[in-house]
Amino acid sequence: MYLANKIVDNHIKTFITYNKGQTWALLPAPTTDVAGNNLHCILPFCSLHLHLEMSENPYRSGPITSKNSVPGIIVATGNTGTELSSTNLGMFITSDAGNSWRQIFDEEYNIWFLDNGGALLAVLHATKPLRQLWISLDEGKKWDRHSFSMAPLYVDGVLMEPESDNHIITFFGHISYRSEWQLIKIDYKGLFSRRCMDGDYQTWYLHNKGELCVMGEKQIYMKRRPGNRCMLAQDYSRIYSSEPCLCTAYDFECDYGWERQADGMCSPAFWFNPNGATKSCSFSQTFLNSTGYRKVLSNNCKERGRNAYSPKRVACHPRAPQGLHLSTSHGELSATIGNNVTFMIHLDKGESPSTSIQLDFGDGIKITYSNLSRTDDGIKHIYRMTGIYRVIATAENSLGSDSSTLFLHITSPVDRVYLSAPIVAIREKATNLTAVVWPSHTRTLTFFWWFENSSEPIITLDGSISHMFLREGKNRVTVQVASGSTILEDSKVITVKEFFRSLLLSFSPALDEHNPDIPEWREDITRVVRRALSQISGVPENQLMVSLYPGLPTTAELFILPDEQMSSEHKKRSDEALDTISDIFVTALNQGMIQFELKANIRIIVYMTQQTLAPLVDSNSIHSGSAMLMLISVVFVGVAAFFIYKFKRKIPWIHVETEDRHEKDPEVISTVGQNDAMSKVKLSDFPSQKELMEKELEGRSRGGFGRNMERIVTREFPNCTNV
Secondary structure, three states: OEEEEEEEOOEEEEEEEOOOOOOOEEEOOOOEOOOOOEOOOOOOOOEEEEOOOOOOOOOOOOOEEEOOOOOOOEEEEEEEEOOOOOOOOEEEEEOOOOOOOEEEEOOOEEEEEEHHHOEEEEEEOOOOOEOEEEEEOOOOOOOEEEEOOOOOEEEEEEEEOOOOOOOEEEEEEEOOOOOOOEEEEEEHHHHOOEEOOHHHEEEEEOOEOOEOOEOOEEEEEEEEOOOOOEEOOOOOOOEEEEEEOEOOHHHEEEOOOEEEOOOOOEEEOOOOOOOHHHHHOOOOOEEEEOOOEEEOOOOOOEOOOOOOOOOEEEEOOOOOOEEEEEEEOOOOOEEEOOOEEEEEEEEEEOOHHHOEEEEEOOOOOEEEEOOHHHHOOOEEEEOOOOEEEEEEEEEEEOOEEEEEEEEEEEEOOOOEEEEEOOOEEEOOOEEEEEEEEEOOOOOOOEEEEEEOOOOOOEEEOOOEEEEEOOOOEEEEEEEEEEEOOEEEEEEEEEEEEOOOEEEEEEEOHHHHHOOOOOHHHHHHHHHHHHHHHHHHHOOOHHHEEEEEOOOOOOEEEEEEOOOOOOOHHHHHHHHHHHHHHHHHHHHHHHOOOOEEEEEOOEEEEEEEEEEEOOOOOOOOOOHHHHHHHHHHHHHHHHHHHHHHHHOHHHOOOOOOOOOHHHHHOOOOOOOOOOOOOOOOOOHHHOOOHHHHHHHHHHHHHOOOHHHHHHHHHHHHOOOOOOO
8 A cells, every 4th residue: 555645736635546556546534523523524625635754853753654563554644625734734543554544633743653553652743841641552542641751841752662572662852951861761561461362353354445355465464452451462473364366457557558548448558559569570480469458566466367468479470561760869860970870760560580671871871781670779870971861771571661761961060151252243233152161061051141231131052142233332241151050151342333344363473372361361462452553553542442362372353443433424434444444454464563562572573364354243245255355365465475576676665675694595584673773663654544544535536546555555664674
């Protein structure tokens, strides 16, 4: 028999069970209180509730107490009502193992068993001094009061020797808080007149509301008749007889995966397959299959010849695999590259010993097991590359097959992200933007693109996007890269114009040797190059933009923007002015006039690689026209080079200095440095931007743009090369 407190609808109630928790019932309250008044406490609205804490103090009885030598008797502190309370407490006793209860005190007492349970000793649980105790010889029906001290004593505890013939009890305490310990010994042997004989005992049946079969057996105990003043023998037998009962449904609890129904029968839970044991069963074999019941632990009932509750032996039948499930050990669908991933395989139906399992990891590796039982601990695998992998498990035997698939995301932490984008774009023309991620990922990242003041991002699974800017000016683009719970971002400011010109730049090899390939260094070099270009040409820096690209060899792009102060009505003139400025930069770059000092004794020369209209932007719909123009330009430059080489001594505006060593080695070209003794180009030698545009426009109005342009270039840019 067990007692337990349970919370029901936010109320603590006391329950009792006689079959190890299979069924529980509320405790019936006494019919009357200690004074004989009717309590009117009716189940299930009102019941008895007990404090079930065991005493940690060995010298006090605690809220509840019982004794093995006194079968069926329990004394406890509690209350009647709808729930357990800490007020209005009283003492309650049962003589029939919880089937009925009586109230013996209306206050809290400490209760001890005397004479192996033949008598009860009660002492008030109070903070005030006492000199009286109560003793009962009839299981608490009648109590006799006795004085144990002449002076009131603060009782701290009681000492006694359990299970012995010694009838001495010792009270210890103090008369006042300042007094010393007081010990009072009491010999209660005088309460009994003789030893108990056979006629002083009676039989008592353990029962559950009249049902004599408790835990599968009938137990009969010997108890002293209440009220007999005889001493119990220490070695008398409490259990008179015990015989097993035939098993019933209540001697069994529901097996794993089964649930008790309202009619008391067990049926499979919604998630449980009662035939699941057949998956580990081979053809021609048998196995014990549960009927949904298992005998309660320590139950001693006797089963009949063919008990309906015992497991049944069932023959194994061959079955095709069905209900194959594939998952990871933690149920997650993502893992980090280089870590072990454990795959779990479960088969609902099928013959495990003869069913082979094949697992395709999706990365070109497959593994096969001869039977399902060899995969009980899971299958481990390590992925070496990021990506989304289709993992397929296949179960197959002679009767059929089944398969299951999952998609596993293999990721790695994102260290950094770089937004590759042009710093200048043409309005209403598609611009390509690319987010470069380190380390590289494949289909496992999510990209969020934010454009200027947009309230919602554009979400892509690819790191590239094409966007059209509709407004001139500066536009900020931000890309956020999400990898699991990690989010990194990078931003770029793109200047959008109606038109512009651009030139690809390269540098002396010495710059590559000092290139740390970090954004801060690239920004510094960009400012230096733009300042050098502005100083040489006289073009304001706000019309020039330089973008230095990551990686080696070091390359950059020069963007020439239209003058913002020029109105839209002069768009044609502004476009022609950009052509003029572009030609000036081409000549200056080809002659190595754009240079800067990287550090002491290290000068970097800026060259032109080739001319483009716009980076990453196709501003001309006729591709063949651009190709033809470039081809004609290359041919023209080749013819001009041959012409200059052939007739260089006859051209008056080319200064030639001939030396023997140069005649012997004509291929060596010496670039002008800051400290060279030869003639240097000064900023005063260059016309202003305004002057260049005026001369160009004047030449075009006369129909002689080519000649005037040649004159401007040859006059303002003397050859600075020794031949």
